[in-house]
Amino acid sequence: AQSVSQHNHHVILSEAASLELGCNYSYGGTVNLFWYVQYPGQHLQLLLKYFSGDPLVKGIKGFEAEFIKSKFSFNLRKPSVQWSDTAEYFCAVRAPGTYKYIFGTGTRLKVLA
Amino acid sequence: EPEVTQTPSHQVTQMGQEVILRCVPISNHLYFYWYRQILGQKVEFLVSFYNNEISEKSEIFDDQFSVERPDGSNFTLKIRSTKLEDSAMYFCASSEGGVTNTDTQYFGPGTRLTVL
Secondary structure (H helix, E strand, C coil): CCCEECCCCEEEEECCCCEEECCEECCCCCCEEEEEEECCCCCEEEEEEECCCCCEEECHHHCEEEEEHHHCEEEEEECCCCHHHCEEEEEEEECCCCCCCEECCCEEEEEEC | CCCCEEECCEEEECCCCCEEEEEECCCCCCEEEEEEECCCCCEEEEEEEECCEEEEECCCCCCCEEEECCCCCCEEEEECCCCHHHCEEEEEEEECCCCCCCCCCEECCCEEEEEC
C-alpha cells in the first residue's frame, strides 16, 4: 500500500536558520509529489509540486524541494526561514491514474523571532 | 485568486444526527474531493466526484456517507447518522483535470465536525 512518511513531527528553528523537512514515500511507480502548507487558521495551500523533469523544484515563498527517485524522497528546503513560516507542512503523493492524494502526518514548524 | 470555500467552519452535532457539510469549489473546476483529518492523524482521502458521479472512494466512505452537487456551485458531504469517531476536520478540494498528470487539487479551509 502507498504510504508517506514525514519524520519530523515538530521542528523549532530560529529566524535565518536553514530548514529541511523530510518526506519519503513507499510507492514504487511514477508518482506526483506535493508539499502543502497550512498557516494557523487557514486552509491547505500548495507550496510546490513535482510531476516530471528537473528534480529540483522551486515553489512559492522561497521554498524548494528535491525529488530523489532512488531514495523515494521529496525533501522540502528553505535556506533562511522567517517567523512567518510558522505553520504545518504536509507532503502528499498521488499515483498517476488515481484521484486520491496520500498525505504524510505533517510537520509543525515553529520559527522563533 | 479563486479559492475553495467551506461552510460552516465548525459544526457540533449529537451522535446519530445527520450533518451536511458544504463546499463551493473553484468555479472552472470539474473534479471535487472530500478528505478528513482526525485530530493528530493524517489527512485521509474520502471520495472524488466528477460529472455527477463518484469516481473513486476509500474504505472509509461507507453507506453513512454521500456526496452531491445539488446545483452549479455547491458540493456537499452528508453523513447520515453521525458517530463519535466521525469527529474530524473535513476538507473539500477541487481540481481542473482529474487524473491527468499535471492536475493539482486546491483545498478549502475545512469544517471542524464535533460529534457529542
